[in-house]
Amino acid sequence: ERARLARLRHTPAVTLDGEHVELHANIELPADAEAAVGAGATGVGLFRSEFLFMNREGELPSEEEQFLAYKAAVESMRGMPVTIRTVDIGADKPLDRLTVNELRHEHTLNPAMGLRAIRWSLAEPSMFRQQLRAIYRASAFGKVRLLIPMVAHLAEVRQIIETIKRVQQQLTDAGHAYTRVELGVMIEIPAAAVMLPLLLRHVDFVSIGTNDLIQYTLAIDRADESVAHLYDPWHPAVLQLLAQSIAQARAAGKSVSVCGEMAGDPDFTELLLSMGLRSFSMHPSQIPAVKQKVLRSDAQRLAGVLPRLLQSEDPRAVAEKELAVVRSGG
């Protein structure tokens, strides 16, 4: 079984009916990029840059340190795309206390709904520009994509685009090389999913973060054991938001991927394919299992099941019966 999975590494992820699927890796540090290549990833779909900012005992990573980290990941991927997400600090990924004391923002009443991710970046504009400069400088060494976490407001996107323009000017003035970087936003707050057509006017791609999208749609803290049984990816509201987001992005001709845990769980591969998803990003260790599912799937027939599944009061049962039947060729 191990040897068979190893052979899978160089097999392209194509469905039985010829649909090409990108299987990208989620990484936390540049060194993880080698594991991603080893697992057969065709890119990095999510570089969680906050891990460069955590466990620091007081100082934040400089522009130069960040640039070297992003460049290392980009070089490891040998021309394949590397999607770098700006810091998603806050909630379950806090800065340590000493680092927090350097900043103005100390106390948060409800961290999951407080100053985190892009909100934090926009509240610390010089740090945000520093990170953007480091990311843009890495673009001179490969294909870099910029991903913004926890976007909920169009004003945030406008502010981000303004900041990018300013950063590009700074880099030009300083003589640093950079190339075009695609801009994407995470769809992980229900508001972003609901107003996706408006967001799509301003960005090149979107990535759906199901971990947070489920948390905020169902108001279930993803880290709270006492409500873990209610954290349900099969909830009809979650499925509606997913299916609708994927369809709207595709209709607008923008690339869309899923980078939450669902993308790396082979129990959801057929479901996501049925919704039209063709780009998955996951922990590198999950790539072989998801690839096997892709290779055995008929995307067009799966899509035929989706309307019934979305109208059902028990979508999981429909999936188990009908997506499974498709899988065995019945």
Ligand code: PEP
């Ligand atoms: C998500 O929310 O699904 C996601 C990929 O981001 P993170 O898990 O880092 O919050």
Ligand code: MG
């Ligand atoms: Mg998230």
